[in-house]
Every structure is written in structure tokens, then in C-alpha cells.
Amino acid sequence: MQRFLGDRGDWRTLILAVFCTGFYFYLMFGDHSLPTLSVFAIMVPFLTLHSSLQHEVLHGHPFKNQMLNDLLVIVPFGLLVPYYRFKDTHLTHHNDTNLCDPYDDPESWYQAPDDWFARSKFSQTVFEINNTLVGRMLLGPLIGMTGFVKNDILQIVNGNWLIGAKWSLHIVLVGLLLALVARFGNLSVGSYFLAAYGGMSLLMIRTFLEHQAEEKVEGRTVIIEKGGVFGFLFLYNSYHAVHHAHPGYPWYRLPKLFHENRERFLKMNEGYSYPGYWEVFKQFSFKPKEKVPYPLKLNKKNQG
Numbered sequence: 001m002q003r004f005l006g007d008r009g010d011w012r013t014l015i016l017a018v019f020c021t022g023f024y025f026y027l028m029f030g031d032h033s034l035p036t037l038s039v040f041a042i043m044v045p046f047l048t049l050h051s052s053l054q055h056e057v058l059h060g061h062p063f064k065n066q067m068l069n070d071l072l073v074i075v076p077f078g079l080l081v082p083y084y085r086f087k088d089t090h091l092t093h094h095n096d097t098n099l100c101d102p103y104d105d106p107e108s109w110y111q112a113p114d115d116w117f118a119r120s121k122f123s124q125t126v127f128e129i130n131n132t133l134v135g136r137m138l139l140g141p142l143i144g145m146t147g148f149v150k151n152d153i154l155q156i157v158n159g160n161w162l163i164g165a166k167w168s169l170h171i172v173l174v175g176l177l178l179a180l181v182a183r184f185g186n187l188s189v190g191s192y193f194l195a196a197y198g199g200m201s202l203l204m205i206r207t208f209l210e211h212q213a214e215e216k217v218e219g220r221t222v223i224i225e226k227g228g229v230f231g232f233l234f235l236y237n238s239y240h241a242v243h244h245a246h247p248g249y250p251w252y253r254l255p256k257l258f259h260e261n262r263e264r265f266l267k268m269n270e271g272y273s274y275p276g277y278w279e280v281f282k283q284f285s286f287k288p289k290e291k292v293p294y295p296l297k298l299n300k301k302n303q304g
Contacts, residue, residue, distance in 0.1 A: 004063055004064060004065070004068075005062050005063060005064065006060050006061055006062060006063060006064045006250075007061065007062070007250050007253075009250060009252060009253070010061050010062035010063075010250060011062070012062075012250075012252050013053075013056060013057075013061045013062035013250060013251070013252075014062040014063075014072075016053060017053060017057070017062070017072045017073065020046070020049065020050050020053055020077075021072075021075070023046065024046065024050070024077050027039060027042060027043060027046070027186070028043075028181065028185050028186055028187065028192075029180070029184050029185060029186065030186070032186075034186070036186065036187065036191070039186045039187055040187060040191055040194070040195055043187065043192075043195040043199070044195050044198035044199050044202065045199070045202060045233060046199070047077060047078045047195060047196055047198075047199025047200075048199045048200075048202040048203050048233050048234075049232075049233055049235075050073070050077050050078060050199075051078055051081075051199065051200070051203055052203075052233065052234050052235040052237065052251075053073055053235065054073045054083055054086065055086075055090065055235070055237065056235055056250070056251050057069045057070065057072055057073045058070075058083075058086070058087040058090060058091070059247055059248060060248060061250050061251075062250075070083070070084075070087075074173070075173060075177065076170055076173050076174050076177065077177075078196050078199055078200065079174055079177075079178075079192070079193065079196040080141070080145055080196055080197075080200060081145075081148075081200075082166050082167055082169070082170035083170070084166040084169070084170075085148075085152065085163065085166050085167070085170075088166075089106040089107065089148075090106075090107070092105075092106055093105055093106055093107040094244070094247055096217050096220075096221075096244055097217055097299075098299055099211055099217060099220045099221070099244075100211050100212065100213045100220055100294070100296070101294065101296075101298060101299045102115070102294050102298070103298060103299065104299045106151075107207070107211075108211070108294075109130075109131070109207075109292075110213060110292065110293070110294040111127070111292050111293055111294065112293075112294055112298060113293045113294065116292055116293040117293075124292070126139065126143075127143070127292050128288055128292060130143055131288040131289055131290065131291075131292055132284060132285065132286050132287060132288055132289075133204075133205070133208050133280065133281060133284045133285050133286075133289075134285050134286060136204045136207075136208050137201040137202075137204045137205065138201070140200075140201070140204040140207075140208075141197050141200040141201055141204065142197075144200075152167065178192070202233070203234075205230060205277060205280070206230070206234045206237055206238065206240075208280070208284070208289070209222055209274075209280065209284070209289050210222050210237075210240045211240075212272060212289075212290065213290075213294060213295050213296050214270070214272075214296075215296065216270060218241075218268050218269055218270065219269055219270035219272055220269075220272075221240050221241040221244045221269055221272070222240050222241060222269070222272050222273060222274070223238075223239055223240065223241045223242065223258070223265060223266065223269060223272070223273040223274075224238035224239070224240075224273070224274050224275075224276060224277060224280070225258075225273060225274070225275050225276065226275060226276040227239075227276065227277065228276060228277065228278075230277050231255075235251035236251050236252075236254040236255055237251075237254075238277075239254045239255065239257075239258045239265075241265055241268065241269040241272070242254050242257055242258045242265055245265070245268070
């Protein structure tokens with residue numbers, strides 16, 4: 001088995017992938033006595049964990065063969081995001097020189113100033129609420145998916161049929177999964193969609209401030225020193241500056257890598273860190289972390 005794995009410890013990722021798949025089918029279709037509310041409550045963080053696993057897999061784990069990796073997580077348990085499109089946009093996001101740029105970073109929450117000031121006052125208010133942590137958890141999945149789908153539709157209309165093919169595969173897989181849920185599931189289809197939204201809402205806790213617009217590229221990526229239960233739920237992407245510096249490192253090596261080189265990493269990212277997610281909640285639950293318009297020079301050459 002070792003010769004097929006990308007890292008000598010990647011059996012951990014493989015076991016996690018097998019566990020997640022088995023646990024999903026047991027929770028959703030198993031003959032157990034859990035009440036529906038309990039199934040829903042467990043499904044929400046599980047879908048967050050599965051999304052974190054998809055992120056790990058697209059970075060080359062556990063197998064050396066990326067096609068095998070992709071097949072481990074291609075079933076869209078989270079319903080909302082096509083895995084292959086997530087893979088495309090996230091690898092683009094890892095061009096660190098473009099981090100946070102609203103045109104060139106597909107995971108940026110900033111907006112170009114011209115786009116921002118063209119919005120209505122109501123629209124601006126919605127995006128300002130979205131820049132609080134509670135607002136991001138409530139509105140972020142809807143705002144993020146709306147922009148994501150709109151952009152992909154425009155690309156498909158303009159002739160990018162590969163994106164269309166990836167969405168078609170996703171829609172077919174979601175349709176098959178929902179047919180099973182409707183017939184045999186321990187949740188209704190409607191409740192499942194709510195759980196999927198909840199899973200993405202939990203993920204927003206991680207993505208809320210993992211990047212900031214700073215002149216120095218290395219200072220744009222955060223470190224949460226003690227992630228607690230969220231640390232595992234996010235597969236230690238709480239050490240996000242470490243992940244961006246070493247994107248090929250597997251999740252289970254990130255804590256040790258950080259703690260053995262703590263001063264170096266904190267110097268590298270200019271001290272952009274928080275002691276834990278509780279501090280993030282205390283500071284930003286109802287307070288915007290920053291303004292929505294992008295404060296730096298835009299990278300996009302053809303802005304007109």
C-alpha cells in the first residue's frame with residue numbers, strides 16, 4: 001500500500017475518507033434509532049468535515065494518482081459545490097501573488113471599488129452584514145454560491161464547455177443522491193438541503209478571516225494557534241499561513257510543523273494570528289472585520 005500513497009502517513013487520510021463515506025451512508029440510510037433532529041445535527045458538522053477532506057484530497061492526498069484521489073470524494077455529500085469546480089478555483093486561489101484580489105482570486109470576499117460603489121445602498125448593507133462573522137455564517141453560503149454559479153454560467157455561455165461538463169456531472173450525481181435520500185433517507189430532501197447549508201455555514205468560520213488585504217503577500221494569510229474542535233473539523237487549515245507556505249503538506253503534519261517553527265511563521269505572516277476561534281467570535285460576531293471594497297491596487301490588467 002505504501003508505494004501507492006503520496007506521504008508515508010497518508011493512511012490517515014485514506015482511513016478518514018473511508019470512514020466519512022461509511023459514516024454518511026450509515027447516518028443517512030442506516031437502520032438506527034436516532035431521531036431526525038439528531039441525524040440533522042450530526043450531518044451538519046459531518047458535511048463540514050467532508051468539505052475539508054475534499055480540500056485535502058485536491059492537494060494530492062492520499063494517493064500518488066490524483067484520479068484515485070478525486071474518486072474518493074467525488075460523491076457530492078455537501079450537494080452545493082461541484083468537486084471539480086472547487087478543485088479548479090481553489091488551485092487558482094493558491095497563486096499567492098493574487099490573494100484577496102477580487103478579480104484574480106476566486107475565493108476573495110472583497111469587491112473592486114467600482115463594482116462596490118455601483119451597488120445599491122441595500123446591496124451594500126447586505127455585504128457589510130456579510131463581513132461580520134454571524135452575517136457570514138447566515139448569508140455567506142448564499143452570497144458565495146450565487147456569485148460562483150453566476151460566474152460559471154457566464155463562462156459556459158461564452159463557450160467554456162469543460163465547466164459545463166463538470167456541472168453536468170455534479171447535477172447527475174446530486175440527482176442520484178437525492179433520489180436515494182427521497183426513497184430511503186433518514187432525512188427529507190428539504191432537511192438535507194438545510195444541513196448542507198449548515199455545513200457550509202460552519203465552514204465560513206474558517207474562511208471568514210483566513211485572508212486579509214496587505215501589501216506584503218506573506219501577511220495576507222492567518223494563523224489560528226489553537227483551533228480546538230474546529231481545528232480538526234477544518235483538518236488544521238486553521239494554520240492557514242502554514243498551509244499556503246507548504247500546500248503539499250498533509251493535514252496531520254501541519255500542527256507539528258507550525259509549533260516547531262512558530263516564531264518563523266508568525267514573523268513571515270507579520271503576526272496575523274489569533275489565539276483561537278473563540279477570540280474571533282468575541283471580536284467579530286457582530287462587528288465587520290474590515291471594509292468590503294478592496295483597498296489595494298487591483299491586479300487585473302483589463303479593468304475597463
